[in-house]
Amino acid sequence: MRTSCELSYVVGQIKSILYKARSNVVSQVNGELLKAYWNIGRIVCEYEQSAPERADYGKQIMKNLSKELTREFGKGFSVSNLQFMRRFYLTYSIQQTVSVKLGWSHYCELLTITDSDKRSFYEKEAINANWSVRELKRQIDSSLFERLILSRGESNKEQVLALAMKGNDVAKPSDIIKDPYVFEFLGLPEDKPVMEKDLERALLRQLEEFLLELGRGFMFVGTQQRITINNTHYYVDMVFYNKILHAYVLIELKTTKLTPEAAGQINMYLNYYAAEVNDDGDNPPIGIILCTEKNEVSAEYALGGLSNNVFASRYILYMPNKDLLVEQVEDVLGKWHRKEESEKREPEGKA
Numbered sequence: 001m002r003t004s005c006e007l008s009y010v011v012g013q014i015k016s017i018l019y020k021a022r023s024n025v026v027s028q029v030n031g032e033l034l035k036a037y038w039n040i041g042r043i044v045c046e047y048e049q050s051a052p053e054r055a056d057y058g059k060q061i062m063k064n065l066s067k068e069l070t071r072e073f074g075k076g077f078s079v080s081n082l083q084f085m086r087r088f089y090l091t092y093s094i095q096q097t098v099s100v101k102l103g104w105s106h107y108c109e110l111l112t113i114t115d116s117d118k119r120s121f122y123e124k125e126a127i128n129a130n131w132s133v134r135e136l137k138r139q140i141d142s143s144l145f146e147r148l149i150l151s152r153g154e155s156n157k158e159q160v161l162a163l164a165m166k167g168n169d170v171a172k173p174s175d176i177i178k179d180p181y182v183f184e185f186l187g188l189p190e191d192k193p194v195m196e197k198d199l200e201r202a203l204l205r206q207l208e209e210f211l212l213e214l215g216r217g218f219m220f221v222g223t224q225q226r227i228t229i230n231n232t233h234y235y236v237d238m239v240f241y242n243k244i245l246h247a248y249v250l251i252e253l254k255t256t257k258l259t260p261e262a263a264g265q266i267n268m269y270l271n272y273y274a275a276e277v278n279d280d281g282d283n284p285p286i287g288i289i290l291c292t293e294k295n296e297v298s299a300e301y302a303l304g305g306l307s308n309n310v311f312a313s314r315y316i317l318y319m320p321n322k323d324l325l326v327e328q329v330e331d332v333l334g335k336w337h338r339k340e341e342s343e344k345r346e347p348e349g350k351a
Contacts, residue, residue: 033102034107038098041089044082063238081303087111091119102126106134109140118145129216136210142182146325150179173286173309176215180314181290185209188317195254200224200237203253236269247309248273248285257293258312263303270308284308292316293303 044065057189062079069077091328092098108124112121122145126136128248170176186202188194200223203210209220221239228234238251250273252266273285287310294312303310 013274020119027100028248030103033104034098034100035095037085037104038089038092041085041087044086044333045089060227079341081108084111094203096153096217099123099127103131103133106131106136109133109136113140121145135212138185142213143325144178146329147178147180147182150325150327156350170216170242173245173247173312176217176242176249177244177288177313178213178215179294180316182212182215182318183211184318185213186317194255194317196255199253199255203238214240218249220242222296225278226294227269227271229268234265234269242286245283245286246281247283248277249286252289254288254291255290256291258289258291258299262289262291263306263310267310270310274308276278287311288313308314 014229047061062082062129066077066079066082069082084107088111089281095155102110102123109178111120111124122136122140125131125139125144129135131139181202185206186199188199204223205283206222211220219241221241223238224235225239226233226235233294236250237253240249240251241247242249252262252268252269254262270285270287278285285308289310290313291312291314294314299312303312
């Protein structure tokens, strides 16, 4: 028995060393590739700048360069990839700002974003949440940046800059809330009624995608978690734990609009979890009601006055209209800028 345990311990140590070595090798290779592509982009830009008249036949130069490099080094040097390398250098003019935690495919996705604040946000989130390229692409396609800004109410320039500099900083319960949540990965028809049990089953089948949509730090605990009060059984639809906030997150699924009854129900669940389930070190639990519609006035009356952290968010079964979301964000920021300018002019008028 002792020999078997000793062998298991030795094997575990060796595995740890090998996994770490492999990870270091991958990171090192990735870093060298990014450095090489950055330098290729630099050389192309310097060549273009040395003779501006060459811009007329710049496309032909790229084609010839692509043929030569492909003949010598194989795949990876298509015209489009060389153009990305050129843009890579121009966008990240200081090589040290390039993160080796992201791969070249990540940067190719990021380089499609022209807005620098938005691109910086997705870059920070991809690093912080360890997103794969597929996950990064989905979050860009689902307009996460715009949804986060709009879900926090009246936005302003500082908030946008904070998102750009730090990503989605999770420091308090409201930081994990989005509005709307996008469940397009479920493949449910948007024009047919969906039962709450069917929605719950669909989310469970696509749990990995659901966790991605919820955001950073979420761990799945279970569904239909039973609590008993006065010999009556109640069931919480879905329970998660957020390791960043150190708090349970209780989710109630509603295939209707937000109602006061739903707010009262989840508030009762939160009181129970705070008293009976929380361990030492856990923060107060958080409740999220996911519903199809949420009138702001009704939400204020339904949720106002509750001592617990209760939030209501809409969910949609299809990708949001990106142009519309961008327009809404610009409108919110425009209002803030006009308000700021008005406040600056007001003292002058009084004088």
